[in-house]
Amino acid sequence: MLSNELEVVRRYFLPGRDSFWEWRDGGDVVAWRDGRTIAFRLELEYVVRKLSDRGLPPLNALLLLLAATRDNWEDGPQVAGLVSSHVGESGSGDLLVEVLDGLHRIRSMPAEEWKPLREKAYLASMIFEESKSKTSPNDGKLLADALRDHLREMIDVPDDEAVAVASPGAFERHLEILREGLRRFDEEALELRRTTGLDRLPRKAELELPVAERIRALLGELEQEASLRGVARLARRMMATATLPRAIAEDDEMPLGGVSDIANRGELDRLLLSELAHDDLTLAVRVAENEALYLRRETPPRTPERARVLLLDVGMRMWGLPRLFSASAALAFAASNDPTHSFQTFHARGGKLRIADLTTRDGLVAHLSTLDTDCHPGAVLRRFHAVLAKNEAEDKPVDPLILTTDAVLEDRAFQRALEECRFDVIHLASVSRDGWFRLHERTRRGRKLLREAWLDLEGLFENGAEQSRALVDFAWANNLPAIFSVEPFPLLLPKPVTRNRVWSIPDQGVFSIPRDRRLLFWSRPDRGARQFALHVPPGEVQWTSHDEYGRVTHALVGPLSKGNVHCLRIDLERSTCDIVPLQLREERYGHVAGHQGMIFAVHEQEVDVFHAHSGELFTRWSVPSGLFHAHGRFFQDSLSRWHALGFDGFDVQIDLVFDQxxxxxxxxxxxxxxxxxxxxxxxxxxxxxxxxxxxxxxxxxxxxxxxxxxxxxxxxxxxxxxxxxxxxxxxxxxxxxxxxxxxxxxxxxxxxxxxxxxxxxxxxFAFPRSLRSNFTDAAIDGHGRINLFSKKGARLVVGYDSAIEQICLNVVGSKDVNFVAAAQPLRPIDTPGEVGFRLSMATFDDGSKLFLDARGLLHLYSADRELVPEATLVLNEGMVSGWCADGRVWGERYFIGDVDQTPPRDVYDSVVRAFCERIA
Missing domain, CATH: 2.40.10 (Thrombin, subunit H)
Known part of the structure; x- marks a missing residue:
C-alpha cells in the first residue's frame, strides 16, 4: 500500500486519543472504552462495502449508528457519559440528546428491521446517503479493501503516532451529520427500499390527456363506487348512441400534395421515370439493393381541429331522474369525442353560463348538485352562441349540442329563444323519465330526428350484481300454462296473413296482426313467426313507418270510426312492443298519416297532431280554405296542385309540393x-x-x-x-x-x-303452415299416449315413432282401444283480457290437466309438477315440436328456431310418458 493511501486509511480507521471506541482482539472487534462490543470487523466491513460506492460517512457517526443496533445498547446517562467528553461545552449537549433520541427511535422499531446485518446496511445507506461530508467513492473502495486485508498493519502503531481525529470540533460535526440523517429517516421509506430498491414510488405523470381518455378513466373509477356506479354504467351503454354524425366529404382528388423529395425506398408506382429506362434485370437489382430512386410525396393536410360545445340543462324539468340520465348522456358524448377535437361543457344557473367539469369526480358531483329554477335554458342561449362564435373566430368548426328533456324541446318559449339566436346547425339531445334518448338536428329549415334509443334506467339504482329477470313475470298468467309467462315467447308459430293487417320492413321481414290480437314477425320463409306481443288492441292497421335502419317501427292500430286507435312502437333489437293510446276526440276520423315523429289524424277541415312516442295531443290544425284532403298527408287545391302536410320540429306546416x-x-x-x-x-x-x-x-x-x-x-x-x-x-x-x-x-x-x-x-318471409286445434275430447291409452278426438270423430295420437326417432301426431284408426283414463271433454275456459284466442281444458281424476290452445298448441299440466315439468306441444300433424318449462326444446327448426335442442326421446320419456303414467 502506498504511503499516501496508508495515511488515508489511518486517518479514517484509527480512533483519536480518549475516543469513545477502540480496536480490540487484534483488530477483529470495535468496542466501547468500557469493553462492550460495538461491531465485529466483518460486520463493519460488510456495511462499509455497501456504502463505499457513494463514499463513506465519518466513522464516529457510523459506529454510533451500529452501536444502537446491538443488544448491549443502553439508554440513559451511561451512553451519554461515554460520548459527552468529546462534545464541547458551548450548548452542544442538546445536539447529543437529539442524536440519542433518534437512535432510540430506531431501537423502538421491530427488531427484524434493524438487527440483521443486511438491514443495518440499508439503515446506514438511508441515513448517510445525502450527507455532504463523505469520502470520495475511490477512497471508499480503498477503505473497504483495507478493512479486509491490511487492518492489523494499519492499527499496529505506537500510541504517540495515533491520529487525533476526534477533536471536540470534529466530533460535533460528525454528530450533526448523524442528526441530519436521523431527521431524514423514514421507516416507511426503509421498508420500500428493502422491498423494491426504491426510495419512493413513481408518481403519476401529469399529462394532459384527451378528454375522451379522461372520461373513460373516470367511468372506470365511478364503477367501483356505489353511489355513482349506475351513472357510469348507463354512460357506457350510451356510448354507441350518444355520438354526433360526421360530415363525409369526398375530395375530387386525393390530397397528396406535390413531390417533396426523392428517396431510395417507396412503392413501385412512385419510381422515377428514369428508372424505367433500365432493362428488366438491372431494374430488379437496383430495387433489391435499394439503389432505385422513388418520389416522396408531401404530407397530406390534416383535418382541422373541431370544437364540440355542450350545454347541459339543469332547470326544473331536469330535477330527479332526468338529471342523472342527462349526466350519463353527457359523459357518453365526452367519452366518444375525437381525441383531436376539443370538448367544452357548460350549464346554466341563475341566467348565467357556467363551466361544468365532467372529467373529475368532484366536477361531476358539483354538476349533479347544481339545480336551477328556470323551466328551460333559453336565457343563456345568446351567451352560448357567443362561445360558439369565439371558437369559430379561432378557425375551429363547432359542433354545438344542447342536452335537455322532451318537454323543454316542445316548449314554445325555448323554441323562440332558439330561433332568435339563428343557429345554422345545432344538435338537440333529449332524455325522458321512461328511458328514451333522442338526438335531433335543427337547422333553419326545421328539426329532424337522427336517432333514438331506449335504455333501462333501473341500472341507475342497482348496487349489486345484475338481477336476472324472472321467468314468470305476468300476474294475469298465474293460472295459465307456464309458457304464457315466458318472454320472449320460445316457439315460432304460423298464422295466415290477412289484408290490412300486415306491413313489411325492408330486407328484414313482415309484421302481421291476426284477429286473435297477437303481434307476429316473420323473418324467414323456413321459420314460423316470432310472437312480439300477446294483447295488441283490436282493429286493422291504419298507418305504419320505420326508421332508416329498420330497427324501430311504428304502427297505428284500431278502428278510426270509433276513435279507439293505439300507436305501437316496436323495437326489433330488443324484441319489445310499447303500446300507447292516441288521445282522439269522439268525432269520426277519416284518415291518419305521419311525418317526422308526428301523427296526423284528419277530421273534416281539422287535423289533430299527436306525438308518436306518447300519443299525446300536440296541437289542432285547421285546414286552410280552398284545400281538401286527398289521402295520407296530402291535400289538393282548386287548381289540382298538391300540398303536403308536415312538421318542421316546431309547428305544423303545409307546403306546395311541385311548383314546376x-x-x-x-x-x-x-x-x-x-x-x-x-x-x-x-x-x-x-x-x-x-x-x-x-x-x-x-x-x-x-x-x-x-x-x-x-x-x-x-x-x-x-x-x-x-x-x-x-x-x-x-x-x-x-x-x-x-x-x-x-x-x-x-x-x-x-x-x-x-x-x-x-x-x-x-x-x-311469411310461409304459414296448418296446425290442428279443433278437438273435443282427450284421453290416455294403455300405451302411455295422449289421444285427441276431433269434432268429426277422428282420433289423433301423440306418441313416439322409433323409426324416425321423433315425437309425432298421427291419425289412427277407430278400433277398440284400452283407455286407462277415460276421455275427458275439452271445455272452454274463461281467459284474461290479455288473451285474444280460445283456450279449452280437460281435467283428469288425479288433477292433471290438458290445455288446448287455439294457436295449435297442447299444454301439459301435471298434478305432480315436481316430477313432471310443464310442457307445450305444437300440434303439427306428423313431427311434433315443443318446449318444456325447464328450458328444453325439440323438433323442427320451423317451430323452435336456431337453438340447441334436446333429443326427442329424452323429452318423451321424462315429460309425455311420465304425464300419462301419472294419470294412469
Missing part, C-alpha cells in the same frame, strides 16, 4: 323511405319525382289506377286493362294488376287473389 310545370296530371303522392320529398304517380301510371322528373313505367295498362302503395314506398300496385297482347290474354273488361318497383321500375303481373296485400310482399 308538370307534363301530366298527378293522381297519387306518397313518401319513400330514404328519399327527400314525396314521389308522385301520374295519370298515365308513370313515376314523377322532383329531382329526376318523369320516369316512364312500362306497365302495359290502359287507364291505370293506383290500387295501393307499400308502407315504405318501395312498390305500388296499378290496376287496369291489358293493352299489350304479349303480356297475356284477358277478357274484354278483365282487370289486370301490375306491381311496380319504385327503384328499378320493374313490373310484375300479380294474380287478382294476391292483389290485396301484394305491395307488402309477405310471401318473401
Amino acid at each position: 310545370e308538370l307534363p301530366q296530371p298527378l293522381v297519387y303522392l306518397f313518401d319513400r323511405q330514404g328519399v327527400e320529398g314525396p314521389l308522385a304517380i301520374t295519370q298515365q301510371g308513370h313515376l314523377f319525382t322532383a329531382d329526376r322528373g318523369m320516369r316512364e313505367v312500362d306497365h302495359g295498362l290502359t287507364s291505370p289506377m293506383v290500387r295501393s302503395v307499400a308502407s315504405d314506398g318501395s312498390r305500388f300496385l296499378l290496376v287496369g286493362t291489358n293493352r299489350d297482347p304479349k303480356r297475356g290474354r284477358t277478357g274484354q273488361n278483365a282487370s289486370v294488376y301490375r306491381l311496380v318497383d319504385v327503384d328499378s321500375l320493374g313490373v310484375v303481373t300479380i294474380p287478382s287473389h294476391e292483389a290485396s296485400f301484394a305491395v307488402e310482399k309477405p310471401q318473401r
Whole structure:
C-alpha cells in the first residue's frame, strides 16, 4: 500500500486519543472504552462495502449508528457519559440528546428491521446517503479493501503516532451529520427500499390527456363506487348512441400534395421515370439493393381541429331522474369525442353560463348538485352562441349540442329563444323519465330526428350484481300454462296473413296482426313467426313507418270510426312492443298519416297532431280554405296542385309540393323511405319525382289506377286493362294488376287473389303452415299416449315413432282401444283480457290437466309438477315440436328456431310418458 493511501486509511480507521471506541482482539472487534462490543470487523466491513460506492460517512457517526443496533445498547446517562467528553461545552449537549433520541427511535422499531446485518446496511445507506461530508467513492473502495486485508498493519502503531481525529470540533460535526440523517429517516421509506430498491414510488405523470381518455378513466373509477356506479354504467351503454354524425366529404382528388423529395425506398408506382429506362434485370437489382430512386410525396393536410360545445340543462324539468340520465348522456358524448377535437361543457344557473367539469369526480358531483329554477335554458342561449362564435373566430368548426328533456324541446318559449339566436346547425339531445334518448338536428329549415334509443334506467339504482329477470313475470298468467309467462315467447308459430293487417320492413321481414290480437314477425320463409306481443288492441292497421335502419317501427292500430286507435312502437333489437293510446276526440276520423315523429289524424277541415312516442295531443290544425284532403298527408287545391302536410320540429306546416310545370296530371303522392320529398304517380301510371322528373313505367295498362302503395314506398300496385297482347290474354273488361318497383321500375303481373296485400310482399318471409286445434275430447291409452278426438270423430295420437326417432301426431284408426283414463271433454275456459284466442281444458281424476290452445298448441299440466315439468306441444300433424318449462326444446327448426335442442326421446320419456303414467 502506498504511503499516501496508508495515511488515508489511518486517518479514517484509527480512533483519536480518549475516543469513545477502540480496536480490540487484534483488530477483529470495535468496542466501547468500557469493553462492550460495538461491531465485529466483518460486520463493519460488510456495511462499509455497501456504502463505499457513494463514499463513506465519518466513522464516529457510523459506529454510533451500529452501536444502537446491538443488544448491549443502553439508554440513559451511561451512553451519554461515554460520548459527552468529546462534545464541547458551548450548548452542544442538546445536539447529543437529539442524536440519542433518534437512535432510540430506531431501537423502538421491530427488531427484524434493524438487527440483521443486511438491514443495518440499508439503515446506514438511508441515513448517510445525502450527507455532504463523505469520502470520495475511490477512497471508499480503498477503505473497504483495507478493512479486509491490511487492518492489523494499519492499527499496529505506537500510541504517540495515533491520529487525533476526534477533536471536540470534529466530533460535533460528525454528530450533526448523524442528526441530519436521523431527521431524514423514514421507516416507511426503509421498508420500500428493502422491498423494491426504491426510495419512493413513481408518481403519476401529469399529462394532459384527451378528454375522451379522461372520461373513460373516470367511468372506470365511478364503477367501483356505489353511489355513482349506475351513472357510469348507463354512460357506457350510451356510448354507441350518444355520438354526433360526421360530415363525409369526398375530395375530387386525393390530397397528396406535390413531390417533396426523392428517396431510395417507396412503392413501385412512385419510381422515377428514369428508372424505367433500365432493362428488366438491372431494374430488379437496383430495387433489391435499394439503389432505385422513388418520389416522396408531401404530407397530406390534416383535418382541422373541431370544437364540440355542450350545454347541459339543469332547470326544473331536469330535477330527479332526468338529471342523472342527462349526466350519463353527457359523459357518453365526452367519452366518444375525437381525441383531436376539443370538448367544452357548460350549464346554466341563475341566467348565467357556467363551466361544468365532467372529467373529475368532484366536477361531476358539483354538476349533479347544481339545480336551477328556470323551466328551460333559453336565457343563456345568446351567451352560448357567443362561445360558439369565439371558437369559430379561432378557425375551429363547432359542433354545438344542447342536452335537455322532451318537454323543454316542445316548449314554445325555448323554441323562440332558439330561433332568435339563428343557429345554422345545432344538435338537440333529449332524455325522458321512461328511458328514451333522442338526438335531433335543427337547422333553419326545421328539426329532424337522427336517432333514438331506449335504455333501462333501473341500472341507475342497482348496487349489486345484475338481477336476472324472472321467468314468470305476468300476474294475469298465474293460472295459465307456464309458457304464457315466458318472454320472449320460445316457439315460432304460423298464422295466415290477412289484408290490412300486415306491413313489411325492408330486407328484414313482415309484421302481421291476426284477429286473435297477437303481434307476429316473420323473418324467414323456413321459420314460423316470432310472437312480439300477446294483447295488441283490436282493429286493422291504419298507418305504419320505420326508421332508416329498420330497427324501430311504428304502427297505428284500431278502428278510426270509433276513435279507439293505439300507436305501437316496436323495437326489433330488443324484441319489445310499447303500446300507447292516441288521445282522439269522439268525432269520426277519416284518415291518419305521419311525418317526422308526428301523427296526423284528419277530421273534416281539422287535423289533430299527436306525438308518436306518447300519443299525446300536440296541437289542432285547421285546414286552410280552398284545400281538401286527398289521402295520407296530402291535400289538393282548386287548381289540382298538391300540398303536403308536415312538421318542421316546431309547428305544423303545409307546403306546395311541385311548383314546376308538370307534363301530366298527378293522381297519387306518397313518401319513400330514404328519399327527400314525396314521389308522385301520374295519370298515365308513370313515376314523377322532383329531382329526376318523369320516369316512364312500362306497365302495359290502359287507364291505370293506383290500387295501393307499400308502407315504405318501395312498390305500388296499378290496376287496369291489358293493352299489350304479349303480356297475356284477358277478357274484354278483365282487370289486370301490375306491381311496380319504385327503384328499378320493374313490373310484375300479380294474380287478382294476391292483389290485396301484394305491395307488402309477405310471401318473401311469411310461409304459414296448418296446425290442428279443433278437438273435443282427450284421453290416455294403455300405451302411455295422449289421444285427441276431433269434432268429426277422428282420433289423433301423440306418441313416439322409433323409426324416425321423433315425437309425432298421427291419425289412427277407430278400433277398440284400452283407455286407462277415460276421455275427458275439452271445455272452454274463461281467459284474461290479455288473451285474444280460445283456450279449452280437460281435467283428469288425479288433477292433471290438458290445455288446448287455439294457436295449435297442447299444454301439459301435471298434478305432480315436481316430477313432471310443464310442457307445450305444437300440434303439427306428423313431427311434433315443443318446449318444456325447464328450458328444453325439440323438433323442427320451423317451430323452435336456431337453438340447441334436446333429443326427442329424452323429452318423451321424462315429460309425455311420465304425464300419462301419472294419470294412469
